[in-house]
Structure formats: structure tokens, C-alpha cells
Amino acid sequence: MTPFPTTAAPGVADRAEALADAACELHDAASSPGSWTAAAAEEAVEAMETTALALHGAHPAAAAAMDTVAQVLARLRRDLDLTAADEDDAQDQIVTPPTPIRRRTRRGLGPGYRGLRVPPGPAASGQ
Structure with missing residues (x-):
């Protein structure tokens, strides 16, 4: 079984x-020493978090694997003291992906099933 479809979303x-x-x-x-600023590092970390x-x-x-990456990036953010200018900004909050909704599948006839009601009448002869 392949883990991915043959074509990606548009x-x-x-x-x-x-x-x-x-x-x-x-x-x-x-690649050269001293080429990073705090703002550039924050942008790079944010790009990795989004990815x-x-x-x-x-x-x-x-x-x-991505949960582990997110934890490591959060630690990197703390170690480098990379915080956004506005702590209350909604974009700075930790975002967790939504949990897929799992719909229960109905099995059997359900709890209210009382059987078939066959009206009395002549029996089928099968001929």
C-alpha cells in the first residue's frame, strides 16, 4: 500500500x-558567519513550524514525526529567545492540527429494532 495518492492536491x-x-x-x-538576525531566525523557525x-x-x-519537530522547534525558539513583538497575537499561539472526526458506523439493526411485523393472512403456497 502506498502512503500517498498518485497526484497531489492542486x-x-x-x-x-x-x-x-x-x-x-x-x-x-x-552560510557565512553573522548572516542571521533575530528577525530572520524567527521567520525561518515560523516557516518550519508551518511546514x-x-x-x-x-x-x-x-x-x-511532525509532533517531535514541533517540540524541537519550540525548544529552539526558547533557546534563541525568539518571541514575537506582540505576545497576545493569535498567530503566536501554538497551533495543533484538528483531530479528524470519526463517525461511528452503525452495525446491526440498532437498539430500537423489534423485528418484522407480518400481518396475518393467507400463507404463500410457493407455487
């Missing part, structure tokens, strides 16, 4: 490719 493959290209360009630009959130729902195995 725009996902293109955006993932652009993200990979941008990450390579960032690596090249930031981890997006990957969280890609596959059940990805959910556990």
Missing part, C-alpha cells in the same frame, strides 16, 4: 518544490 507539488528551492537559497545565503503543521496530516507516520 498547487501542493508546485509549492513544495518552491519551498525546497527557497530552503536551498536560504542555506546558500546564510511541519502542513505535513502533519499527510500520513499517520508523519503526524508523530
Whole structure:
């Protein structure tokens, strides 16, 4: 069984490719010492958090891995003292992906089933 469908949702493959290209360009630009500012580091961490959130729902195995990534990024944020200017901003709150709604499937005839009611009458002869 393959974990992914054969085609991605519209725009996902293109955006993932652009993200990979941008990450390579960032690596090249930031490879020299002293090239980072606190604001640039905060933006990079936020981009990784958003990417981890997006990957969280890609596959059940990805959910556990992305939870670990989110914890490590939160620790990195604390260690580097990266906090947004407005602590009360809703964008700065930890976002957890929604839990999928699991609808119970009905099995059997249900708790109110009382059997079939057959009106009295002539029996079928089967001929």
C-alpha cells in the first residue's frame, strides 16, 4: 500500500518544490558567519513550524514525526529567545492540527429494532 495518492492536491507539488528551492537559497545565503538576525531566525523557525503543521496530516507516520519537530522547534525558539513583538497575537499561539472526526458506523439493526411485523393472512403456497 502506498502512503500517498498518485497526484497531489492542486498547487501542493508546485509549492513544495518552491519551498525546497527557497530552503536551498536560504542555506546558500546564510552560510557565512553573522548572516542571521533575530528577525530572520524567527521567520525561518515560523516557516518550519508551518511546514511541519502542513505535513502533519499527510500520513499517520508523519503526524508523530511532525509532533517531535514541533517540540524541537519550540525548544529552539526558547533557546534563541525568539518571541514575537506582540505576545497576545493569535498567530503566536501554538497551533495543533484538528483531530479528524470519526463517525461511528452503525452495525446491526440498532437498539430500537423489534423485528418484522407480518400481518396475518393467507400463507404463500410457493407455487
